[in-house]
Amino acid sequence: MTMTEWALLVVFAIPLAFICGSVAWAANSATRDRRSPVTRRHLALGAGLCVAGTVVMALTALATREDVHYDDFGSLMTALAGQLGGLTLLLGLGPFVPWLLRAAERHAVRLPGPLRLTAHGLGDRRGRTAAGVTITMTGTAVTVATMIIASGVTAMDRAEYVPQARSGALHVKIFTAERGPAARATLRQELPAVPLIDHYRENGLLYVDVPGSWMTYKSHIGDQALLRYLTADPATPYDEGTAVMITSDDIGATSVRLRYSPTVTSSSLTEKVFPAITVKAPGPGVEGVFVPAKAVRSLGLQLEPDEFIVDPSLHRTSPAEQERISDRLGKDATTYVERGFQAPAGWIPFATVTALFALGGALVATWPPSSGSRSRRVLLRLGARSSAHWLIASRTAFRAACGTVSGVAAGCLIGLLLVWPMTASIAWDPVPRPDFVVSWPPIAALAAGLPMLTVLITTFASPGRGFPDTRAALGSPASQEPEPGDRGATA
Structure with missing residues (x-):
């Protein structure tokens, strides 16, 4: 036993x-x-x-x-x-x-x-x-x-x-970069008319700091579609050289500092400061710093798919859809839909x-x-x-x-x-x-x-x-x- x-x-x-x-x-x-x-x-x-x-x-x-x-x-x-x-x-x-x-x-x-x-x-x-x-x-x-x-x-x-995403959002977590194409193809078949949002992770080391704050913030790497999802506001300005701090605190950040290394075994980190704007978070689960994917690639970091996201303002995934997608994905990825607290x-x-x-x-x-x-x-x-x-x-x-x-x-x-x-x-x-x-x-x-x-x-x-x-x-x-x-x- x-x-x-x-x-x-x-x-x-x-x-x-x-x-x-x-x-x-x-x-x-x-x-x-x-x-x-x-x-x-x-x-x-x-x-x-x-x-x-x-x-x-x-x-x-x-x-x-x-x-x-x-x-x-x-x-x-x-x-x-x-x-x-x-x-x-x-x-x-x-x-x-x-x-x-x-x-x-x-x-x-x-x-x-x-x-x-x-x-x-x-x-x-x-x-x-x-x-x-x-x-x-x-x-x-x-x-x-x-x-x-x-x-x-x-x-x-x-x-x-603590919510992990916006209410009603579907998150498909990719285990490895090699399984990304298969997971994307499955989502396209199950949700053919629904746009997919790419959320990337760096293939190396990346830390995001805000000058004047001792905290290290979570990084969100993606394109304009990801920024629209995180802020829930299509009017949020998007610039490939500007970071966006999404927070519910009274922090008015005008810049962020990226500490990075192309390899995870590096003993020294390179620093670079990017201009930033601050917006109010639409709710818990999306707080962090949005960094445009092009800006991260300019640092010499390689990006690979981390999550595929379905914006709840475009499509709300039903429990039946989530179960069907999860069964088809199998070991390629895991699915998560934010539905608030569910009493056990x-x-x-x-x-x-x-x-x-x-x-x-x-x-x-x-x-x-x-x-x-x-x-x-x-x-x-x-x-x-x-x-x-x-x-x-x-x-x-x-x-x-x-x-x-x-x-x-x-x-x-x-x-x-x-x-x-x-x-x-x-x-x-x-x-x-x-x-x-x-x-x-x-x-x-x-x-x-x-x-x-x-x-x-x-x-x-x-x-x-x-x-x-x-x-x-x-x-x-x-x-x-x-x-x-x-x-x-x-x-």
Whole structure:
């Protein structure tokens, strides 16, 4: 296996191991003793892990709260530490699930009759019910944390985004000069009526400086068509011996200095000053100094094609056209169309999978009771199939809600703490963090929708899932006689 495959295996195996550990711990912690459903030792150890995980996440959030440059490796290690803290928190919540179910069942006597029956069956099949609710809790927590972190990372990426060209412009980057003719021919076939703009690169060394400024500016080498594209103004004067500084800063350059060498191995550079004018940049992505191709060739430098550009004022390339051109170019060149910031959507499939994982846990927790359980005997005494189905649906919703609500709470805590190390900037000139706008409506929809979806699935699937035919069962006198342990449920 390659290093990348090993890294992916670790990335997915570690969270899965923690989640499986939490589920197994919840199932093993569910004792058969109704008075003491979870041992104090398990609860104490789980509480310790929860506190430790929360402290680790809080420390990573404090360590990355400032809007400064963070080292690449240090930022990565901090984020990984925070993620391990979140997984430790989920692991520590495992033994609290059977305790929560028992507490809900114990206090059900204070509820009205229908709600009392709903909460009364939580003690059946303790191990399976606790495991299913824990799966729902962990799946919901990971989903909610992913949604919060994705919202913060998207906001940060939007703040750091810098356009690479004018909006709608097609740039075809040439890898080598030998592939230039083939790439041009392909573009002519795909866009026969669209003018192509040549952007050159020097075959040597070329640095562009502005007197009075310490910065070295990007050079744009081409002809009049390139100047029109860079300035987005056909009235910009063009002269083969004059450079044009395109900037959004208040710089009034009247000359530029070119430092150059015909070979890349030269230890000394020749300097020459060209007159220049300054124009306002139409937007980010085109700033730099335009140098006419003829002026560069006069220095003895050889030019070769670097990019072919399609001016967006003449033709806007559609996504379908870009895909078709990219497929035809193959290894000759790469294509890029500036369409502004595009929010990443890679987290959506992951969140969908974890939400389905939580749904599966809710269904496991509501699996049909065994023939000897108290829940089955209560169903047999209800007297009508519709009443039995109502009780099944209400218990399904209650168990799913137990896992969903606790998962949403844990996910919000994890997401709001981990969003800080996950948005730590590694840029030398970091931008201030934007406000983290949490998408509460999708989180609320998940919290309310998952129990409802579980109820719908259970309701439509219940006749074929092994639930008893109550009308047939009621014909048996033995089935109608309550057992001593069930009088509290039917009172």
